[in-house]
Amino acid sequence: MFKRVPGTKDILPEEVSAWQEIEHTSRNVFSLYNYRQIRPPVIEDAGLFSRSLGEFTEVVQKQMFLIKREDETYALRPEGTAPIVRAYIENNLDKTAGFIKLYYIGPMFRAERPQKGRLRQFHHIGCEVIGSVDPDIDVEVISLAHTLLTCYGISGYSIKLNSLGCSHDKKELTSVLRKALQPKLAELCDECKARFDKNILRVLDCKNESCRKIVNALDFGHQHLCADCQAHFAKVRQGLDNLKVPYELNPHLVRGLDYYTRTVFEISHPGLGSQDALGAGGRYDNLVEELGGSPAGAIGFAFGVERLLLARGEVAAAGSLGLVYVIALGPQAKEYGIKLLAQLRTAGIPSDTDYENKSLKGAMRAANDLAARYAVIIGDDELKNNTVTLKDMRDSQQKVIKSEDLIKELKK
Numbered sequence: 001m002f003k004r005v006p007g008t009k010d011i012l013p014e015e016v017s018a019w020q021e022i023e024h025t026s027r028n029v030f031s032l033y034n035y036r037q038i039r040p041p042v043i044e045d046a047g048l049f050s051r052s053l054g055e056f057t058e059v060v061q062k063q064m065f066l067i068k069r070e071d072e073t074y075a076l077r078p079e080g081t082a083p084i085v086r087a088y089i090e091n092n093l094d095k096t097a098g099f100i101k102l103y104y105i106g107p108m109f110r111a112e113r114p115q116k117g118r119l120r121q122f123h124h125i126g127c128e129v130i131g132s133v134d135p136d137i138d139v140e141v142i143s144l145a146h147t148l149l150t151c152y153g154i155s156g157y158s159i160k161l162n163s164l165g166c167s168h169d170k171k172e173l174t175s176v177l178r179k180a181l182q183p184k185l186a187e188l189c190d191e192c193k194a195r196f197d198k199n200i201l202r203v204l205d206c207k208n209e210s211c212r213k214i215v216n217a218l219d220f221g222h223q224h225l226c227a228d229c230q231a232h233f234a235k236v237r238q239g240l241d242n243l244k245v246p247y248e249l250n251p252h253l254v255r256g257l258d259y260y261t262r263t264v265f266e267i268s269h270p271g272l273g274s275q276d277a278l279g280a281g282g283r284y285d286n287l288v289e290e291l292g293g294s295p296a297g298a299i300g301f302a303f304g305v306e307r308l309l310l311a312r313g314e315v316a317a318a319g320s321l322g323l324v325y326v327i328a329l330g331p332q333a334k335e336y337g338i339k340l341l342a343q344l345r346t347a348g349i350p351s352d353t354d355y356e357n358k359s360l361k362g363a364m365r366a367a368n369d370l371a372a373r374y375a376v377i378i379g380d381d382e383l384k385n386n387t388v389t390l391k392d393m394r395d396s397q398q399k400v401i402k403s404e405d406l407i408k409e410l411k412k
């Protein structure tokens with residue numbers, strides 16, 4: 001028997017409504033903020049990612065699913081930012097739209113070691129704003145993330161905020177770190193020893209106990225920021241304060257990818273265990289130019305949908321749909337039940353019936369299993385009197401009502 005690939009997941013029918021709810025809420029909130037959806041392909045030229053994320057990042061070095069075909073090497077996309085910037089340039093959106101606000105929803109692929117909240121195929125809901133360096137856009141993007149979480153019904157998360165500065169400042173930060181970490185090099189884990197030369201910022205978010213101790217003892221604040229980046233960061237903080245978006249400053253937050261500049265942020269939730277990041281993002285002011293477009297400031301973030309669902313807890317998704325389950329007993333009642341079902345559906349009321357000729361008891365059990373909100377029972381008496389019995393599945397109260405009043409009653 002074939003099994004699913006490790007780190008992938010079948011999203012089963014009973015889970016799908018929770019996914020759809022998250023997607024639906026996201027679409028509504030994004031349009032409220034005037035973001036439009038973009039749907040790039042899931043495979044891209046592998047070079048796109050090494051060029052933008054950086055040759056020495058973990059994602060590129062260890063986690064890419066590569067597909068070789070003749071002379072080409074493709075990658076299943078590990079993230080959405082680089083493909084969207086590629087699409088922005090390739091479709092001349094820089095020339096036709098200039099400033100643009102986009103969102104996306106879809107699967108991403110990383111060959112990580114699977115564990116709770118960490119998959120090899122997972123899903124991002126994210127956005128990218130391209131064409132502005134205005135700190136007010138950083139404020140909009142971070143407050144949008146905050147609004148989305150509130151609308152998903154998630155609370156108890158924290159937003160960590162930092163500024164890496166421009167590329168010059170990042171070099172400065174790199175050398176500050178190199179100086180500070182040099183005397184401790186022998187105590188770092190093997191991976192961090194390699195990162196020391198190739199991607200030293202990544203040492204700051206190593207999970208290894210002894211690396212953490214060393215990093216926590218470092219005190220480097222924001223002195224690497226130039227005057228412009230200091231001012232930009234101050235405006236971002238002020239804007240968030242004005243909107244009462246809660247955040248914590250964290251100078252250790254660096255994000256591992258090369259393309260990040262200036263504002264970076266990460267949103268974590270204590271209920272998620274070791275994989276506690278719900279989402280993350282930041283500015284990438286040099287990426288558009290680096291990938292061949294005209295210089296354009298940009299910022300974005302992505303949430304991991306699987307983690308949003310974990311943080312939200314098990315939601316009785318089917319129940320929240322308000323399903324009405326029609327139970328018709330006997331062939332004549334059945335014929336009537338099918339007509340009624342069609343009327344309910346035409347009226348926009350999610351509904352279903354028993355197609356297995358179950359007894360009343362069996363059909364009630366099926367209604368329960370489907371987490372139906374109401375059962376509508378039609379037996380001989382109801383048929384004769386043009387009535388139905390409407391049963392509220394939450395409190396088991398039932399009443400007999402005229403058939404013609406059913407839709408009105410349910411729409412209450």
Ligand code: AMP
Pocket residue numbers: 079110112117118119120121122123124277278279280281302303304305306307
């Ligand atoms: P990143 O691009 O790594 O910052 O990812 C953004 C968000 O996607 C993270 O904060 C997680 O919520 C989610 N995420 C990243 N990698 C995985 C993974 N392997 N499995 C599940 N979710 C992930």
